[in-house]
Amino acid sequence: MPQDHLRAAGTTDRPIDSGVRIGHVHLKVADLDRALAFYCGVLGFELRQTFGRRAAFISAGGYHHHIGLNTWESLGGSPPPRGSTGLYHTAILYPTRGALADALRRLMAAGIPLDGASDHGVSQALYLRDPDENGVELYWDRPQAEWPRQANGELAMVTERLDLADLLAEEPL
Numbered sequence: 172m173p174q175d176h177l178r179a180a181g182t183t184d185r186p187i188d189s190g191v192r193i194g195h196v197h198l199k200v201a202d203l204d205r206a207l208a209f210y211c212g213v214l215g216f217e218l219r220q221t222f223g224r225r226a227a228f229i230s231a232g233g234y235h236h237h238i239g240l241n242t243w244e245s246l247g248g249s250p251p252p253r254g255s256t257g258l259y260h261t262a263i264l265y266p267t268r269g270a271l272a273d274a275l276r277r278l279m280a281a282g283i284p285l286d287g288a289s290d291h292g293v294s295q296a297l298y299l300r301d302p303d304e305n306g307v308e309l310y311w312d313r314p315q316a317e318w319p320r321q322a323n324g325e326l327a328m329v330t331e332r333l334d335l336a337d338l339l340a341e342e343p344l
Contacts, residue, residue, distance in 0.1 A: 195236050195237050195238060195239060196237075196238055196239070196258075196261045197238070197239035197240075197241065198238065198239065198240055198241075198258075198261070198301075198303070198305055199241060199242070199243070199244055199245035199248070199303075200240050200241065200242055200245060200302075200303045201242065201245055201246065201247055201248045201249070201303055202242070202246075202247075202302070202303075203224060203225065203226070203227060203240060203241075203242050205302045205303075206227075206240045206301065206302060206303065207227055207229070207240065208302075209283075209301050209302050210229055210238060210240070210301070211229060212281075213277055213278065213281045213283060214263075214274065214277060214309075215231075215277065216229040216230060216231055216237070216238065217229060217230055217231065217233075219234075219235060219236050220236070222241075225241060225242050225243055225246070226239065226240065226241035226242070226243065227239075227240045227241075228240075237263075238261070245303075250303055250304035250305075258305065258306070259306055260298070260305070260306030260307055260308045261305065261306070261307055261308070262296075262308040262309075262310060263307065263308065263309050263310070264310060264311070264312065265309060265310065265311045266311075267311065268295065268311050268338070268341050269341045269342050269343060270311070271295060271297070271309060271310065271311040271338065271341075272338050272339055272340075272341035272342075272343070273343060274297065274309045275297060275309075275335065275338055275339060276339065276343075278297070278299065283299060284299065285297055285298060285299050286298040286299055286300060286306075288332070288333035288335055288338075289330050289331065289332070289333050290329070290330075290331045290332070290333045290334075291328050291329060291330060291331075292313075292318065292319040292327065292328050292329045292331075293312060293313055293318045293319070293326065293328055294310045294311060294312045294313060295310060295311050295313075295333050295338065296308050296309065296310035296311075296333070297309045297310070297333075
């Protein structure tokens with residue numbers, strides 16, 4: 172795919188280091204306790220640290236933080252209006268399909284509705300909203316060897332309906 176139009180003045184032709192990862196996301200929330208009830212209570216993240224009653228850092232597996240939550244500029248605030256710019260969603264990668272099935276069971280037990288559920292060929296994903304109306308994607312990546320490809324080797328991602336009953340039949344963790 173030609174990317175000449177993406178190059179800014181002074182940029183290089185070298186791609187970014189392949190080891191670069193998105194380290195964490197930091198969300199502005201209206202109510203810290205409500206956000207913690209969702210991210211820790213429903214999804215199961217662990218509270219790592221708080222800064223008074225205005226910020227918290229949560230993670231999976233003992234990492235310092237995958238998600239920061241704060242009310243510094245948003246205490247009591249409302250979600251951004253539709254049609255405005257900003258974060259589309261935060262994507263949380265689950266290590267196995269069974270772990271994604273566990274996430275779906277947690278959402279169902281908490282009565283949290285899905286906005287959608289898709290099979291993208293490369294991944295399977297659940298889409299929902301957190302209590303502040305931030306988009307959240309919970310997903311599992313298929314092994315790269317199973318990713319659909321075109322004849323020329325390029326990815327052939329799709330958006331098809333994810334069979335939730337089949338996902339729920341997945342063995343628990």
